[in-house]
Amino acid sequence: MSTSPTAPVAFLKGHGTENDFVIVPDPDNAIDLPARAAAALCDRRAGIGGDGLLHVVRSAAHPEARAMAGEAEWFMDYRNADGSIAEMCGNGVRVFARYLQRAGHVTAGDLAVATRGGVKRVHLAKSADHAVTGSEDGDITVRMGRAVLPDDGVTVAVGGREWPARNVNMGNPHAVAFVDDLAHAGDLFSGPPVSPASVYPDGVNVEFVVDRGPRHVAMRVHERGSGETRSCGTGACAVAVAAARRDGTDPAVTGAPVTYTVDLPGGRLVITEHPDGEIDMTGPAVIVAEGYLDPAWFETAFATRPEARSNG
Numbered sequence: 001m002s003t004s005p006t007a008p009v010a011f012l013k014g015h016g017t018e019n020d021f022v023i024v025p026d027p028d029n030a031i032d033l034p035a036r037a038a039a040a041l042c043d044r045r046a047g048i049g050g051d052g053l054l055h056v057v058r059s060a061a062h063p064e065a066r067a068m069a070g071e072a073e074w075f076m077d078y079r080n081a082d083g084s085i086a087e088m089c090g091n092g093v094r095v096f097a098r099y100l101q102r103a104g105h106v107t108a109g110d111l112a113v114a115t116r117g118g119v120k121r122v123h124l125a126k127s128a129d130h131a132v133t134g135s136e137d138g139d140i141t142v143r144m145g146r147a148v149l150p151d152d153g154v155t156v157a158v159g160g161r162e163w164p165a166r167n168v169n170m171g172n173p174h175a176v177a178f179v180d181d182l183a184h185a186g187d188l189f190s191g192p193p194v195s196p197a198s199v200y201p202d203g204v205n206v207e208f209v210v211d212r213g214p215r216h217v218a219m220r221v222h223e224r225g226s227g228e229t230r231s232c233g234t235g236a237c238a239v240a241v242a243a244a245r246r247d248g249t250d251p252a253v254t255g256a257p258v259t260y261t262v263d264l265p266g267g268r269l270v271i272t273e274h275p276d277g278e279i280d281m282t283g284p285a286v287i288v289a290e291g292y293l294d295p296a297w298f299e300t301a302f303a304t305r306p307e308a309r310s311n312g
């Protein structure tokens with residue numbers, strides 16, 4: 001049973017390759033966080049500010065996660081900055097795991113996190129082990145599951161240019177377009193039109209990708225519900241999968257795992273796809289602050305916010 005809080009609500013702020021999140025620990029699912037409260041927390045001017053919200057709840061205490069409680073003690077109840085729900089957030093899972101480690105709920109090693117996209121296996125490296133990303137706290141690897149690639153023939157358009165895009169589902173929907181120059185994506189103040197729109201009835205995350213070298217790409221992303229962000233973990237996986245099909249390195253065909261380095265405005269993620277289709281994402285995760293929400297502010301934001309505002 002969730003209620004509006006009367007005591008101060010604790011929060012933390014964290015990021016994974018600068019995809020930033022407000023974290024609200026709430027093991028018993030006692031805090032009601034409707035879309036307007038999530039959007040208020042993520043508001044960069046009138047709230048804490050973030051690309052999304054990580055509501056940290058015990059799986060057994062959340063109706064959407066109860067069935068996963070036997071496999072994963074903790075549920076990542078994720079919201080986009082506009083308050084909308086998404087199935088998965090790759091950077092979010094790493095930051096979620098870092099929070100659990102900092103709070104003493106888990107130690108370095110392996111753990112499972114329940115998400116709306118199913119249970120994700122996470123490996124928290126020891127702090128000395130940061131060979132991939134240089135993270136001082138140690139890299140975190142998430143087994144992201146398998147990509148689904150419907151053959152839909154979608155296109156993405158910006159500023160009079162149009163590109164064919166690959167439809168990749170990583171639990172959440174992506175359209176991946178290979179471009180000559182990341183500047184061609186424009187200002188990304190709004191979501192680039194993707195056609196036919198009917199392919200993505202619930203909206204889509206759009207990635208623009210350029211080559212940097214063999215199995216090395218760079219990308220920008222416009223995220224559904226959050227706008228342009230400095231990184232997207234599921235997006236980086238979608239990009240690596242699309243690049244492997246384009247490059248003839250699809251592990252299901254070659255029988256060998258393939259690793260892509262994906263550079264984002266906020267940092268670097270390393271993505272390995274295995275012959276069975278399973279995808280591993282490795283990157284950093286950092287907690288930057290913690291504190292308490294002002295109860296009066298939270299009550300006001302909770303009660304009066306009429307609709308989601310822009311996250312810009």
Ligand SMILES: N[C@@H](CCC[C@H](N)C(=O)O)C(=O)O
Nearest residue numbers: 086089090091172232233234
């Ligand atoms: N930034 C995330 C993706 C968050 C969800 C996305 N905006 C959606 O609506 O699908 C990531 O790191 O994967």
